Amino acid sequence: MFVWFYFVIFALTLFISWLATSIITPKFIIKAREVGFIGKDMNKLGRPEVAELGGIPVFLGFSLSICISLLLYFDLISVGLNFAEIMCLLVLIFLIFFLGLTDDILGWKKGIRQWQHFVVPMIFSTPLIVYLLMSGRSELFIPFIGVISVGIIYPLIMVPIAVTATTNVTNLLAGFNGLEVGMGIIIFFTISIFAVVQGSISIVIILAAWIGGLLGIYRYNKYSAKIFVGDIVTLINGAIIGISAIMLKLELLIAFLIIIFIIEFVIKLKHSFATECFGVPQQDGTLKSSPAGGSLTHFVLGLGKFTEKKVVSIFLLMQVIVSIVTILIYFIVY
Numbered sequence: 001m002f003v004w005f006y007f008v009i010f011a012l013t014l015f016i017s018w019l020a021t022s023i024i025t026p027k028f029i030i031k032a033r034e035v036g037f038i039g040k041d042m043n044k045l046g047r048p049e050v051a052e053l054g055g056i057p058v059f060l061g062f063s064l065s066i067c068i069s070l071l072l073y074f075d076l077i078s079v080g081l082n083f084a085e086i087m088c089l090l091v092l093i094f095l096i097f098f099l100g101l102t103d104d105i106l107g108w109k110k111g112i113r114q115w116q117h118f119v120v121p122m123i124f125s126t127p128l129i130v131y132l133l134m135s136g137r138s139e140l141f142i143p144f145i146g147v148i149s150v151g152i153i154y155p156l157i158m159v160p161i162a163v164t165a166t167t168n169v170t171n172l173l174a175g176f177n178g179l180e181v182g183m184g185i186i187i188f189f190t191i192s193i194f195a196v197v198q199g200s201i202s203i204v205i206i207l208a209a210w211i212g213g214l215l216g217i218y219r220y221n222k223y224s225a226k227i228f229v230g231d232i233v234t235l236i237n238g239a240i241i242g243i244s245a246i247m248l249k250l251e252l253l254i255a256f257l258i259i260i261f262i263i264e265f266v267i268k269l270k271h272s273f274a275t276e277c278f279g280v281p282q283q284d285g286t287l288k289s290s291p292a293g294g295s296l297t298h299f300v301l302g303l304g305k306f307t308e309k310k311v312v313s314i315f316l317l318m319q320v321i322v323s324i325v326t327i328l329i330y331f332i333v334y
Helices: 003-035 055-079 083-106 114-124 126-135 153-169 179-198 201-221 230-247 251-257 259-270 296-301 308-333
Strands: 038-040 049-051 139-142 146-149 286-288
Touching: 003 049, 003 055, 003 179, 003 201, 055 083, 055 201, 055 230, 083 114, 083 126, 083 201, 083 230, 114 126, 114 153, 126 153, 126 230, 139 153, 139 251, 153 230, 153 259, 179 201, 179 230, 179 251, 179 308, 201 230, 230 251, 251 259, 251 308, 259 296, 259 308, 296 308
Parallel strands: none
Antiparallel strands: 038 049, 139 146
């Protein structure tokens, strides 16, 4: 199948999701503020109140796009659209949505406990585990070594660990306007290149629908944010990264793609996950590094006088560089 064919599917699916999310978000912001779903912007003096639960309009746009796409593309089963595959993946994503929604509704520091964040995604990965067992998938590709068969260990142990790892690691680096959404957009555009090259229609559709939702809310989430996206977006970001890595057989490559989040995990682990990413707002509009440290954001803030907008730009640039290197590795090694 020609690359342009996958590009058309990707572009159309993305557009539907972007349009739906763009229409829903401003109305949702008004309603969220009316019913009291608001949080404080910790990186600004006075901590202004901002609408929360922004993951809901993103997920609605994503879901609407998926439904329309399946109606439009149902005849593609003859060229590789596996409905059993895409349904298993969507069930996993929908389950992670409810995990994020529960955490967002209960509130920051009052939601789901850390151990529950670890265990629940492992349980929710069951649809993917079953699909891989049914398809007989048992191998892992290691660059320069080749394909290694690990038997039933892959679907029963490695897959749930991978899903819970990616789901949680992307939830650690957050709290700055546009950071989670911006980095997600860059990462998923990168993975989309791999999905198109490999001709994985299911992953192309899922990535396009999610990217469209992120693009639709980005204008409202970037500095100065009118809505926070919360755990719904950060957890689903991680779940889709994990799903993509497994289905495209690029586990180690995509682990490198999210190296910034892995570094954040190591830093947070050293501090027993007791620290936050937020800076200390100053009168001149800049942020100072928190004396407690415990985040990659504090390391960046310690390098100079940066505004919140500048810090986010630095992280987005870092992710672009990592993405470019990842793409080069893919075409050279894989």
